[in-house]
Amino acid sequence: MTASLTAPAPGLSSWTRDWLAALPAPSGDLAAVQQRGRQALLDLPAPGSRQEDWRFTDLSLLATLPPAQPAAAAAALDLDGPEPGVLRLHLDGSSDPLAGVALPEGLQVLSAAEIAQGLGHTLGATDCERHWPVELNHAAASRVLALRVSSRSRVQLELVSTAASGLLPLRLLLVLEEKAELELSQLLRAGAAGLTSLVLEAHLARSARFSHALVALGCPEAALLGHLAIEQEPESGFSLSAVTNGWGLARLEPRVEQVDGQASTTVRGLQLVSGRQTADTHSFVRFSGPDGQLDQLHKAVAAGQGRSVFNGAVRVPRAAQRTNAAQLSRSLLLSDRARIDTKPELEIVADDVKCAHGATVSSLQTDELFYLQSRGIGSDQAAGLLQRAFCEEVLRELPARARAWCPLEALQLEGGSR
Amino acid sequence: MIRSDASVLLEIRDLQARVEDKQILKGVNLTVRTGEIHAVMGRNGSGKSTLSKVLAGHPAYTVTAGSVTYRGENLLEMDPEHRARIGVFLGFQYPVEIPGVSNLEFLRVATNARRVQQGGDELDTFAFEDLVRERLQVVQMDPAFLERSVNEGFSGGEKKRNEILQMALLEPMVAILDETDSGLDIDALRIVAGGVNQLATSENATLLITHYQRLLDAITPDYVHVMAAGRILRTGGKELALELEQRGYDWVDDELAAIEAGGRMPAEVG
Numbered sequence: 001m002t003a004s005l006t007a008p009a010p011g012l013s014s015w016t017r018d019w020l021a022a023l024p025a026p027s028g029d030l031a032a033v034q035q036r037g038r039q040a041l042l043d044l045p046a047p048g049s050r051q052e053d054w055r056f057t058d059l060s061l062l063a064t065l066p067p068a069q070p071a072a073a074a075a076a077l078d079l080d081g082p083e084p085g086v087l088r089l090h091l092d093g094s095s096d097p098l099a100g101v102a103l104p105e106g107l108q109v110l111s112a113a114e115i116a117q118g119l120g121h122t123l124g125a126t127d128c129e130r131h132w133p134v135e136l137n138h139a140a141a142s143r144v145l146a147l148r149v150s151s152r153s154r155v156q157l158e159l160v161s162t163a164a165s166g167l168l169p170l171r172l173l174l175v176l177e178e179k180a181e182l183e184l185s186q187l188l189r190a191g192a193a194g195l196t197s198l199v200l201e202a203h204l205a206r207s208a209r210f211s212h213a214l215v216a217l218g219c220p221e222a223a224l225l226g227h228l229a230i231e232q233e234p235e236s237g238f239s240l241s242a243v244t245n246g247w248g249l250a251r252l253e254p255r256v257e258q259v260d261g262q263a264s265t266t267v268r269g270l271q272l273v274s275g276r277q278t279a280d281t282h283s284f285v286r287f288s289g290p291d292g293q294l295d296q297l298h299k300a301v302a303a304g305q306g307r308s309v310f311n312g313a314v315r316v317p318r319a320a321q322r323t324n325a326a327q328l329s330r331s332l333l334l335s336d337r338a339r340i341d342t343k344p345e346l347e348i349v350a351d352d353v354k355c356a357h358g359a360t361v362s363s364l365q366t367d368e369l370f371y372l373q374s375r376g377i378g379s380d381q382a383a384g385l386l387q388r389a390f391c392e393e394v395l396r397e398l399p400a401r402a403r404a405w406c407p408l409e410a411l412q413l414e415g416g417s418r
Numbered sequence: 419m420i421r422s423d424a425s426v427l428l429e430i431r432d433l434q435a436r437v438e439d440k441q442i443l444k445g446v447n448l449t450v451r452t453g454e455i456h457a458v459m460g461r462n463g464s465g466k467s468t469l470s471k472v473l474a475g476h477p478a479y480t481v482t483a484g485s486v487t488y489r490g491e492n493l494l495e496m497d498p499e500h501r502a503r504i505g506v507f508l509g510f511q512y513p514v515e516i517p518g519v520s521n522l523e524f525l526r527v528a529t530n531a532r533r534v535q536q537g538g539d540e541l542d543t544f545a546f547e548d549l550v551r552e553r554l555q556v557v558q559m560d561p562a563f564l565e566r567s568v569n570e571g572f573s574g575g576e577k578k579r580n581e582i583l584q585m586a587l588l589e590p591m592v593a594i595l596d597e598t599d600s601g602l603d604i605d606a607l608r609i610v611a612g613g614v615n616q617l618a619t620s621e622n623a624t625l626l627i628t629h630y631q632r633l634l635d636a637i638t639p640d641y642v643h644v645m646a647a648g649r650i651l652r653t654g655g656k657e658l659a660l661e662l663e664q665r666g667y668d669w670v671d672d673e674l675a676a677i678e679a680g681g682r683m684p685a686e687v688g
Contacts, residue, residue: 366477371514371568372524374474375584376502376531385527389518389567 011063012046020139022067028142029112030171033119037138040130047132056309056341057280061223061248065195066165079160079187083401086185088158089145093168097145097159106153110146110175119144119173122201122229126255126284133225133251137199140169147173149180149208156183158401163222165192172200176208176236185213185402190222190247198226204236204263211239213402218247220275228254234262234289241268241397243406244279251280261289261320269298270394273306273338280309287320290350294325299394301387302331302338309341316348316355323350329359332390334383419620420640424451427623428473428493428592433484434648435472442468444648445484450592453620457634457659458627460645461667466627467511469645470596474508475501488592502528503535507590511597511627513577516568521580524568525550529587553586557613575606582613593617594625599633611636631663646670651677 020041026034047054082088087104089097098109110118123129149155161170168190176182188196196218204210216224224247230238244250256265271279285294300308308331316323331340344357364386372382395403428450435443442465450456460466472479473486475498486493493501516524529549530540541549554561557579569577578598585593595614599607614637618624626633634642634656642658643650651670652658 367514368516370476370498371510371516372519372528373498374502374508374510375524375528375588376499376535377524377527378499378531379497381527382499385519385524386516389516392518 012048012059015063015065016041016046019067023140024142026142029115030142030144033138034140034142037135037140040135041132041139044130044132044135053282053311056307057249057251058278058307059249061278062195065193065223080401080404082158086156086158086401088160091145091159091161091170093161093170094142096143104155106150106180107155107157108148108150110148110173114148114175115144115146115173118146118175118203119201122203122231122257123199123227125231125257125259126229126286128227128229128253128255128284131227131253133197133253134199134227136225137169137171137197137227140167140197141171141199142169144171144173146175148175149177149182151177151205152179154181154183157185159184159186161188161196163188163190163192163194163196165194167194168196170196170198170200172198172202174200174202174210176202176204176210178205179207180205181209183211183399185399185405186215187402187405188214188216188218188224190218190224192219193221194223196222196224196226198224199229200227201229202238203231204233204238206233207235208233209237211399212241213398214240214242215398215402215405216242216244216247216250216252217406218245218250220246220248220277222247223249224251226250226252228252230254230256230265232256232258232263232265234260237264237266239266239268241394241402242281243270243394243398245272245406247277247279249278249280251282253282253284255284256286258285258287258289258292261287261292261323264293265295267294267296267298268394268397269310270300270391271308272301272391273308274303276305278307278309282309282311282313284313284315285325286315286317287323287325288317289319290321290323292320292323292325294323294327296325296327297394298327298329298342299390300329300331300340300342301334301390302340303334305335305337305339307339307341311343311345312357313345314347314355314357316346316350316353318349320350321352323353323355325354326356328357330390331359331361332387333361333363334387419453421451421453421620424453426451427489428625429485429487431485431487433469433472433486434482435468435479436482437468437479441482442479442648443472446645446648446650448643448650450623450625452623454641455618455624455626455637455639457639457642457656458625458645458650459629459642459659459662461670462629464645465648466645467596468648470508470594470625470627473501473506473594474498499531502588502590503532505532505589505591507585507588507593509578509581509585509593509595509598511600513569513572513581515570515572517570519568520564521566521568522547522550522564525564525584525587528584532588550583550587553583556586556616557582558609559583574601575603575610578602578606578610579613582610582617586613586617589617589622591622592625593622594627596627597629598626599628599630607632608636631659634659644670646674
C-alpha cells in the first residue's frame, strides 16, 4: 500500500495545518530547512493506522495538543550536577545551549559551512529524511546543536531537556572523527501537554566510538517523536541504551547504516507503558558491507491498557557477507487489557551470515512470585521486584549518571501489580 | 529433642489436597511440637513434596479436606507471605533463580517483613549487612553470593546454602526442608546439615523431607514418618530410617496393598 492511498489519522491533518499556521516565521540558520519542512508537511499525508509503519500506533494524542508554541524554558535545578570532566548542556529549543560555555578539549562547534554540508546527510543515508516526524522537526527547529569530536579525543557530554507545555524541537548533529570517542547521556523530560521532537544525526568515522544513553521520562499528556540516525564507517562502534517511560505517546526510531559493514552496533531498549499510554520503537539497521555486527535487545513492560509496539528491521543485502546479527525482543504483559505488538523484520540476501532473532511475551512467573512470597514478601512488592528485575537488564547498561535519572520508583507502573 | 513440656506448633489433621485434577494427599495426620525434628521419608510421588508446598501455600495446590493449625491459628486461610512472616519456612527442593533481583536486597526485604511482623524495626542497609555477614557463617557462604542475583548461576550446593542462609535470617518456628540433601556432595551436605543443627532449638521445630538416610546421619530426627500414596503409613524413631535404608521401600508397597485390600487406615504410632 503506498502512502498516497492511506488515510491520515482523523484530525491529524487539520491539526498539522493549524499547527503550521501557529509556527513563527522561519528564521535563523535553519530558515531554509524550516521552509522546506513546512511545505513537506502540507504535502505528506499524516501518518495513520493504514500505513504499515504506523499500524499499531495510536496518534490521536497528537491532535489534542495545543498549537505550536515554543516550550517555556524549564530549569533542571532538581538534578545533581554532572560528574567532573562531563560537560552538561541544557537544550530548550530556543536559546543557545553553548552561551558562556567553555568547550572541553577535543570538542568543537561545526562551522556554518560544515553544517550546511552535513545536516541531513545521515537522515538520507538511513532513508528517513522524508519521514513525517522528521519533517515535523525540520518545520519547527530553529537551531541545531552541531558538534565535532576530534580525532583520538574522548568527550563525555550530557544533554538535558525539560519540556513544559507546547513544542520542544531538538536538532543535533554530531561528527566523530577517526578514533574519536563520545559518551552521551541524554535526559528528556516532560511534565505537561506538549510534544518533544528529537532528530539526532551522528556520523562515526573509522574506529570512532559513540555510546548514547537516552532516558526519556514523560507524562500521559505528553508525546515524544524521536529519530536517531547513525552512520558508521568500518571498525566504528555505536551503542544505544534507550529508556522511555510515562509518555502518552512515545515513538522512537533508531536508524543505523553501516556504510561498508565491519562495524559494531549495540542497541538496548526498554519501554514501559501503563494507563492508556503507547510506546513504539521502530528500529532499522542496514549492513551495506561485510562483517558487520549487531547485538540488539528490546524489552517492554505493558500494564493497564498500555500498548507497546516494537518493529526491528534488519537489512542484510548481498554485499553484507559474514554479517553477525542478533535481535531479541522480550515483553512483560502485566494486564489483560494491555497490548503488545512485536515484530522482527529481517531481510537477508547475503548467504553467508548469522542472523538470530527471537521474541517472547510473558507475564510474571508464578514460581518466582511464590518463591518471594514464601519469604514473607507481599504479592504486590514481589511483583514490583520482578518487574524491576526485568528492567534491570537494560538499566544496568546505562552509565551511572543516566542510571540515577531513572530511579526504579520512577519506573513503577500503576496497575503493574496483579 | 522430645520434651515433656513441649507445646504444639503444627497440627495437621486428615489433610487432603490435589494439584489440577490429581488427588495427591489423601489424609495426612501429623503433630509437631517445639524442640522436635521430624523426618518425612518416602518414594518419589508419595506426596512428601506436595505436603511441604501445601503447608507453604503454593497456589497450584488445592486443599480438599482436613485442617492445618499453626500455633492455634488456621494456617490454610493465610497468604503464603503471611505464613512466612509468622514463622513457617519452606526450604525449596529447587530454589528459584530470579535474574535481576539482588540476593542481598531480597534477603533484606524478606528479613524486614518478618521483623516487622514480630513487632521489631526494619533494619537499614548497613545494619542488615552486619547481620547477614554474621549469619553467612552458619553455612560458610562466600559474601560474594550476596552481590549476585537470587540463585542465578548458583551451583546446587550454593542454592541450598542460600536456602539455609534465609532460614538463619528469618528464624522460623517451623522449618520445612524439602529434599535439602538432593544434589549435594558430601562436603556441602555436611555444611548444610551443620547449619540446620545450629538453627534447631528447643523453641522451634524442623520437618525434614528426604528420600535418603544419609541426611539423617548428619541430623538426628526424633521421629521418622514413612509416606506412601498420600498418607503417613508408619511412624517411628530414627531406627525406622535405618530399616528403610536396609530393606528398601518394597515392604511399604506390601503394607499399602494390605491396607487398601482391608480398607483400613494406617495407625499413627509414636
